[in-house]
Amino acid sequence: MHNRTVFFVSDGTGITAETFGNSILAQFPGQPRHVRRPFIDGVEKAAKVVEEINTVAGKDGLRPIVFVTLVNDAVRDTLTAPDCTGLVLDMFRTFIEPLEGEFGVKSNHRVGRFADVAKSREYTERIDAINFSLAHDDGQSARNLAMADVILVGVSRSGKTPTSLYLAMQHHIKAANYPLIPEDFEREAIPSALAPYQAKCFGLTIDPDRLSQVRHERRPNSKYASLANCRWEVVEAEQMMQRARIPWLSTTHKSIEEIATTILRDIQPQRLVY
Amino acid sequence: MHNRTVFFVSDGTGITAETFGNSILAQFPGQPRHVRRPFIDGVEKAAKVVEEINTVAGKDGLRPIVFVTLVNDAVRDTLTAPDCTGLVLDMFRTFIEPLEGEFGVKSNHRVGRFADVAKSREYTERIDAINFSLAHDDGQSARNLAMADVILVGVSRSGKTPTSLYLAMQHHIKAANYPLIPEDFEREAIPSALAPYQAKCFGLTIDPDRLSQVRHERRPNSKYASLANCRWEVVEAEQMMQRARIPWLSTTHKSIEEIATTILRDIQPQRLVY
Numbered sequence: 001m002h003n004r005t006v007f008f009v010s011d012g013t014g015i016t017a018e019t020f021g022n023s024i025l026a027q028f029p030g031q032p033r034h035v036r037r038p039f040i041d042g043v044e045k046a047a048k049v050v051e052e053i054n055t056v057a058g059k060d061g062l063r064p065i066v067f068v069t070l071v072n073d074a075v076r077d078t079l080t081a082p083d084c085t086g087l088v089l090d091m092f093r094t095f096i097e098p099l100e101g102e103f104g105v106k107s108n109h110r111v112g113r114f115a116d117v118a119k120s121r122e123y124t125e126r127i128d129a130i131n132f133s134l135a136h137d138d139g140q141s142a143r144n145l146a147m148a149d150v151i152l153v154g155v156s157r158s159g160k161t162p163t164s165l166y167l168a169m170q171h172h173i174k175a176a177n178y179p180l181i182p183e184d185f186e187r188e189a190i191p192s193a194l195a196p197y198q199a200k201c202f203g204l205t206i207d208p209d210r211l212s213q214v215r216h217e218r219r220p221n222s223k224y225a226s227l228a229n230c231r232w233e234v235v236e237a238e239q240m241m242q243r244a245r246i247p248w249l250s251t252t253h254k255s256i257e258e259i260a261t262t263i264l265r266d267i268q269p270q271r272l273v274y
Numbered sequence: 275m276h277n278r279t280v281f282f283v284s285d286g287t288g289i290t291a292e293t294f295g296n297s298i299l300a301q302f303p304g305q306p307r308h309v310r311r312p313f314i315d316g317v318e319k320a321a322k323v324v325e326e327i328n329t330v331a332g333k334d335g336l337r338p339i340v341f342v343t344l345v346n347d348a349v350r351d352t353l354t355a356p357d358c359t360g361l362v363l364d365m366f367r368t369f370i371e372p373l374e375g376e377f378g379v380k381s382n383h384r385v386g387r388f389a390d391v392a393k394s395r396e397y398t399e400r401i402d403a404i405n406f407s408l409a410h411d412d413g414q415s416a417r418n419l420a421m422a423d424v425i426l427v428g429v430s431r432s433g434k435t436p437t438s439l440y441l442a443m444q445h446h447i448k449a450a451n452y453p454l455i456p457e458d459f460e461r462e463a464i465p466s467a468l469a470p471y472q473a474k475c476f477g478l479t480i481d482p483d484r485l486s487q488v489r490h491e492r493r494p495n496s497k498y499a500s501l502a503n504c505r506w507e508v509v510e511a512e513q514m515m516q517r518a519r520i521p522w523l524s525t526t527h528k529s530i531e532e533i534a535t536t537i538l539r540d541i542q543p544q545r546l547v548y
Contacts, residue, residue: 004377013535015444016297023290023343024369027381038535065373069297087376095298095363099339102361103278107301123529130436134411162404165439169530170289255397256443261287261312
């Protein structure tokens with residue numbers, strides 16, 4: 001696959017083409033070269049991409065794979081014409097046509113996910129969620145925790161911050177996060193700021209060996225990073241979450257996407273249609 | 275479409291199914307009800323989803339649309355069997371089979387994008403990028419700007435923070451951001467911390483009316499939010515970027531995805547194969 005090139009061609013950002021294309025390509029061994037061509041919204045631009053595809057095909061000695069998400073028929077036809085040597089996988093046409101039949105309406109061939117961002121309530125909610133998650137990162141503020149959809153808890157470096165930001169960015173969820181620290185373990189009680197909100201808390205835990213490794217990168221040879229301390233913190237945190245009946249999962253072998261999806265499935269925040 | 279239900283069924287997080295499904299559905303008017311069913315990795319779980327689909331079909335009086343990304347054949351066959359009343363759009367089978375022919379190998383039917391997160395270099399880079407972007411949000415730190423892939427500049431509330439976080443999360447790009455403030459306009463010079471890095475700066479600007487509206491939500495009736503002040507800041511910032519030859523775009527009508535994609539296309543950070 002090293003000699004193979006994959007194009008992602010879109011009239012928008014191409015993010016859909018790339019996300020989908022990558023999950024298809026992950027089913028095959030090897031890493032092809034990626035070429036992104038976003039904002040291809042006219043026949044002339046499309047013709048240039050075809051030239052590029054043909055040049056690459058000659059160089060590689062293999063025809064490129066071309067994932068396209070193009071709503072304009074003329075633009076799309078340029079890519080799928082016989083003089084384009086790429087193997088074109090047309091994600092829109094394949095699925096939109098059966099849906100037009102099912103819905104009994106023509107598709108509106110709209111480019112992009114948001115019609116006009118500045119006027120979209122959904123979009124404002126997204127930005128609000130990101131700002132909320134940033135302001136409530138790492139227990140920075142206990143104000144407005146009542147407004148949080150989810151509060152992630154766990155020891156330092158268990159994955160709370162990236163997960164909160166992802167929940168906000170992708171799912172428009174107001175995700176606060178709050179650390180569990182040695183002082184809490186000594187008091188044997190969850191932080192008092194969290195007490196009223198146990199029902200929307202979700203815990204992240206992590207394998208102590210992995211935690212120690214991650215902390216060593218941050219503060220080499222500290223007590224904070226030592227395996228003994230990591231083991232103690234993790235055991236204490238898990239016991240504390242169990243007593244407080246906070247559900248939790250281990251982030252050790254999970255991507256942010258997998259962690260976020262599990263949280264949403266288990267906690268079912270009210271704002272989400274699930 | 276209000277009476278129509280859409281299912282996203284996956285053996286992984288279902289994010290691919292949902293992202294792709296949403297961009298398909300955006301081609302049609304109306305908002306169907308969404309139901310996510312992630313982690314469907316066995317025939318029994320799949321059979322339960324089929325029951326659910328059939329129940330919903332009865333209630334709605336319309337057959338649900340079902341986007342599936344399932345690599346296991348037996349699980350997939352359960353969803354596509356004749357007793358499932360949904361219109362199943364099978365994203366994997368449609369595209370994987372032609373690719374098996376093209377590559378001359380069978381697909382490995384792997385679930386998820388990352389094989390083992392804890393061991394993946396790509397994944398570590400992603401977390402590093404998120405941490406970098408957080409630490410370099412809003413000019414918090416000028417240390418390590420040399421390590422940034424991109425530095426976003428612009429007036430307060432022009433969209434720098436969400437864009438930096440998105441670049442890190444989605445593209446593993448170390449994106450710092452640095453505000454342009456009235457003091458810079460009075461001195462008529464870009465912040466000195468940025469001077470050595472002009473080549474990797476990218477500017478965000480915004481329509482002054484929109485900016486004023488956004489700032490009023492934050493600090494109502496302040497000078498900061500006044501239309502006169504917003505107009506002045508925006509004009510000054512654009513002139514400053516022009517003098518410093520920093521490319522920029524207006525975020526007023528753009529989603530985070532569109533802004534990020536334009537930046538990557540124009541600035542072509544070295545770490546990205548573009």
